[in-house]
Amino acid sequence: MHEKYFDHAATTPVDERVLAEMLPYFNEHPGNASSIHHLGKRAEAAVDLARQRVANLLGAEDPYQITFTSGATESNNWVLSRFPIDRIDASPFEHSSVRNFLSYHQCYRGESGLELYAQVLIDNETGAVFCPAEEKKSRGALEVLVDATQGLGKIAFDLEGLDFVSGSAHKIYGPKGVGFLYEANPHLTPMVVGGWQEFGRRSGTLNVPGIVGLGMAAELAREEREVNFAQATELRNIIREELDGIDNLKFNESANQSPFILSVSVLGVEGETIVLDMDQKGFCLSAGSACSSKSTALSPLLLSFGVEPEWIRGTFRISIGKDNSRESSRELGENLRITILNLRNSKKS
Ligand code: PMP
Numbered sequence: 563m564h565e566k567y568f569d570h571a572a573t574t575p576v577d578e579r580v581l582a583e584m585l586p587y588f589n590e591h592p593g594n595a596s597s598i599h600h601l602g603k604r605a606e607a608a609v610d611l612a613r614q615r616v617a618n619l620l621g622a623e624d625p626y627q628i629t630f631t632s633g634a635t636e637s638n639n640w641v642l643s644r645f646p647i648d649r650i651d652a653s654p655f656e657h658s659s660v661r662n663f664l665s666y667h668q669c670y671r672g673e674s675g676l677e678l679y680a681q682v683l684i685d686n687e688t689g690a691v692f693c694p695a696e697e698k699k700s701r702g703a704l705e706v707l708v709d710a711t712q713g714l715g716k717i718a719f720d721l722e723g724l725d726f727v728s729g730s731a732h733k734i735y736g737p738k739g740v741g742f743l744y745e746a747n748p749h750l751t752p753m754v755v756g757g758w759q760e761f762g763r764r765s766g767t768l769n770v771p772g773i774v775g776l777g778m779a780a781e782l783a784r785e786e787r788e789v790n791f792a793q794a795t796e797l798r799n800i801i802r803e804e805l806d807g808i809d810n811l812k813f814n815e816s817a818n819q820s821p822f823i824l825s826v827s828v829l830g831v832e833g834e835t836i837v838l839d840m841d842q843k844g845f846c847l848s849a850g851s852a853c854s855s856k857s858t859a860l861s862p863l864l865l866s867f868g869v870e871p872e873w874i875r876g877t878f879r880i881s882i883g884k885d886n887s888r889e890s891s892r893e894l895g896e897n898l899r900i901t902i903l904n905l906r907n908s909k910k911s
Pocket of ligand 1: 659
């Protein structure tokens, strides 16, 4: 249905099977998961199953280590807000929900030791894959927050040595506005206080349909991870081959690269112009990440990646998902080639 949608790192369509699991929890089973009557119990059981499914995807020992939140932004903010601001540091490749939290709160590294280090698992702009456990060790941090939003269900990773892991349903074919935080040893004090839901860690009436959707999305991501990985690898290669050989074009790639993201920089054309032109042809891409697309500042992440400013202006992101096909990938590559050459020519004339 969404063959020409190549913006899966921004969000994914909800999988039909996920939607089917969610729907009854809007009206057929409308209970509040905290209520003690049968409809409440029904909702609670669905939430328990979802928690187990998320734990399975992560390889967590105990579903009790998972707390449901409104998404990875909240999960990241929650962890960061519980540590002294001068004892936090983060990699330069963090999502805005980490980066802007720290700049908003004027984080500076104090003299005393590092308590928390934030390290994204896969960055959302280039798809570079990191090893958070090693980063934690080399930084000498006591604890590490791993933002696994772009890696969850896509690459295998080990919880060994990780203290906090955040994730979001809408990047794995689940609904928007629901996510989770994994804590190896649940000990964070709550950021959201009220009716003491979620073991007292995160108050607010549970978003039961959303949580059910996250659970089902996690289950499918676990079962289909290898197939999805192989498909993305193949499609990425097709697109890459189509673009290879265009003058003044480069791929922003790292040695350990996610196959789900292809970041491309060209000289002489704005990334946004390419995205808008491709939109006319029915393709959805992104210039930088969707979360920062309203900002005109150069992407700090690409700067940290070593991409020069004139190349950053001409950067766009292709993010691959299970709806894409070989045909649409080939078509994307061909159309991009035409678009880039035409835009360059029209600038000259
Ligand atoms: N971290 C990363 C790496 C992301 O890509 C995103 C979403 N773009 C988030 C966090 C934020 O997730 P959410 O939309 O669930 O708040």
